[in-house]
Amino acid sequence: MGLLSGKTALITGASKGIGRAIAIRYAQEGANVAFTYLSSVEKGQALENELAAFGIQAKGYRSDASDFKAAEELVNSVVADFGSLDILVNNAGITRDNLLMRMSEEAWDEVIGVNLKSCFNTVKAATRTMMKAKAGSIINITSVVGIKGNAGQANYAASKSGIIGFTKSVALELGSRNIRCNAVAPGFIETEMTAVLDEKTVQGWRDGIPMKRGGQPEEVANACVFLGSDMSSYISGQVLQVDGAMLT
């Protein structure tokens, strides 16, 4: 018996990086896993087979997290295909970094849409099912940047701070329905999103972290296993930093 046996989870943006690690850890813990992707179609389809090999029900859906209507259709499909929805992980995210002076309106809107509005979209669509079940765990992936701010990432930091305010409000509104809502704030996690950065910059970041290394996607996924499971049944409205004491 895994920590998530019998539960159905929906994870957005699982074709790579942290989302992919969450999907795999959830499947290992016995959850049935629905997940989304957008541009990485082949990777998404490959993940579906990889997850099914754990003996759970798995299905990938191509769905744009920033699209309100698409999120509603997605959640309806998941509930129809899986019969329930117990855990929602809002992980889909992008960066469009630039100094404020050079940041375009498109770069602002795109980041807010994919990172922040996406949480509103799926939570709004999922709460009906969770309220009926009188149970649910919602996990929103924010960032230490959403707590501290970051030069060159005003759009990203704003979207991640917004997620924290949203998470706490959902926890307050839906607590009486036994729906929990928490945020996970990764620090520097080594994924494809960070692999595009130059090695010297990356080493500089590693050196500045008290634990002297970047985190692995699985280390964020493990926090999501805890928050998705009944192990955290009285924890809601929290922001759990997974950052090697980077922001302490």
Ligand code: NAP
């Ligand atoms: P990543 O490797 O770039 O993966 C991002 C995922 O999001 C991909 O699966 C991508 O799918 C999906 N995605 C992007 N736009 C989407 C959209 N419009 N609709 C649906 N899915 C979409 O990034 P990551 O590093 O794993 O980051 C995952 C989350 O953790 C993000 O929210 C990020 O902000 C957060 N985070 C990361 C770090 C870090 O150090 N890596 C630190 C703090 C927070 P497709 O490729 O199929 O489009």
